[in-house]
Amino acid sequence: MKAPTAPRPRAGQTVLLVDDSRVQRRILRALVAKWGYSVLEAASGAEALEICADSAVDFIISDWMMPGMNGIEFCKRFRASKRASYGYFILLTSKSETGEIVNGLEVGADDFLTKPVNSSELRARLKSGERVLRMEQELHEKNKLIGAALDELQGLYDTIDRDLIQARKIQESLVPDRFFEFGPTTVSMLMKPCGHVGGDLVGAFSPGPNRLAFYNIDVSGHGITSALMTARLAGYLSGKFLEQNIAVEKRFSRFFALLQPNHVARVLNERLLSDTGVEEYFTMVYGIADLTTGHLRMVQAGHPHPMVQRADGSVEFIGAGGVPVGLVSGAEYQCFDVTLSVGDRILICSDGFTEAECDDGQMLEEEGLEQLLCDCGDSAASEVLDDMFWRLTQRRTTAPLNDDVSAVLLEYGGPEVR
The missing domain is CATH 3.40.50.2300 (Response regulator)
Structure with missing residues (x-):
């Protein structure tokens, strides 16, 4: 055996x-x-x-x-x-x-x-x-596998983070100047994304003496997709390349004329809806100004109401409402007019201002926006918007703002003299 x-x-x-x-x-x-x-x-x-x-x-x-x-x-x-x-x-x-x-x-x-x-x-x-x-x-x-996966994810995150930092620089280059002087009239702009990149866009351009266009756009959502949309819109409304700007029309092969704001809104709406697979839309206030008279014509597409502050300190909110751009095919947009006197201001801003939640749990809303602008009455024209933003952050000290914040402030000083 x-x-x-x-x-x-x-x-x-x-x-x-x-x-x-x-x-x-x-x-x-x-x-x-x-x-x-x-x-x-x-x-x-x-x-x-x-x-x-x-x-x-x-x-x-x-x-x-x-x-x-x-x-x-x-x-x-x-x-x-x-x-x-x-x-x-x-x-x-x-x-x-x-x-x-x-x-x-x-x-x-x-x-x-x-x-x-x-x-x-x-x-x-x-x-x-x-x-x-x-x-x-x-x-x-398993911990080793998880550790390796986390290391890989960290590497991917670092790559994405670097790309987003570069994307922010590119987005900031879309609005290289935040303060313009058109003779005695000034336009200042603010753009503060809540993340690396944002979905808000501000801009102003002038095709000739005493003619001025300005806008504030808020693309739906946040992050990379919205930022790509703002880059595209900046190309449509470029002040450096007027030949490609959909808001102007060349006349007599010599000069560019500003198209009506409601026409600009319709063109943008048609272009956005014609893109297959694009689900983003945006709100907007777009306006043109005749600096010889102080007359402004504007269109409001789902955006917060513009605010006019007269030289005597009185305030009024204006606008005709309207649907956002990129939601409804064939949407019609209505213009509205306002005339500024020397010393008057007009402020347009995204809902990052008006819908910002303060420490008391309440939104800033139009009353709070009015108070912010009035509190900055002694600030220089180039500093008003930065001062307003700082005051907004002081009302929300418990957490960072959760939406992009942007604004355009036009202070009318009279016509350009060239």
């Missing part, structure tokens, strides 16, 4: 026996070696710590009472050491007091065996430890 083969040692399953009694170590060694474990021995806690520092130990079976460093102190120092993997710690004791067992658990022991050791009970404890170590290894491998 063929003799039974000895159990094959289990890869990576090493047991360290720690006991000052050589006899006790031999008894335990005979048991665990028979079950296929690799065995190391130490006669003291200090010797065992040296072995653990040099060898990968999966199980430790340590006596509680030993001269010098006892099992509790050894366990505590073992747990404090830096290890790449978990070690399952079993304390051998003749103690049965609950307080002592609790003390052992608190310092990091996983299990206990009472001396003299029962072989079946010891094997059951080792089997239980194997399950713990197997789960720990699986968790370790």
Whole structure:
């Protein structure tokens, strides 16, 4: 009859026996070696710590009472050491007091065996430890995968972050100048995205003396898609390339004339709706001004009402409402008119101002916007909008603004003299 083969040692399953009694170590060694474990021995806690520092130990079976460093102190120092993997710690004791067992658990022991050791009970404890170590290894491998995935995601985030920073610079270049002087008349602009890039756009251009166009646009949503839309709209309303500007018309091959605001709104609406797959729309106030007379003609498409502040300090909100651009095919837009006298101002802004939630939980709304403008009455024309924005942030100190904020302020000073 063929003799039974000895159990094959289990890869990576090493047991360290720690006991000052050589006899006790031999008894335990005979048991665990028979079950296929690799065995190391130490006669003291200090010797065992040296072995653990040099060898990968999966199980430790340590006596509680030993001269010098006892099992509790050894366990505590073992747990404090830096290890790449978990070690399952079993304390051998003749103690049965609950307080002592609790003390052992608190310092990091996983299990206990009472001396003299029962072989079946010891094997059951080792089997239980194997399950713990197997789960720990699986968790370790999953954590490595998660760590690698997080590193990859961080790399992608860093790339996107760099791209967004560059995109913000590009978007800022769409409005390189925030303050214009047309003789004694000034136009100042503000654009503050709530993220890296935003969906608001402001602008002004002049095709000739005493003729001026200005606008404030708020594209639906936030982020990259909205920012791409603003870049496209900036091209449609470019003051540098009037040949491509849809808001002007060349006359007699010599000069450009400003088209009516409602015509501009209709053209933009048709172009946006003709693009398959584009779901964005935008609100807008677009106006043209005759600086010789102070007459303004404007169109409002779903945007907050413009505010006129007269030289005497009185305020009125104007506008004809209208649907946003890019929502309704064939939408009609109505113009409205206002005439400014020297010293009068007109402010158009996005709902990032009027719908900003203040610390008291209330929105700023038109009354708050009026107060902001009145509070900035002593500021220089070029500083009014920045001052208003700062005052808005002081009303919302608990959190950053959650929408893009933009505005255009025209202060009429009379006609240009060239």
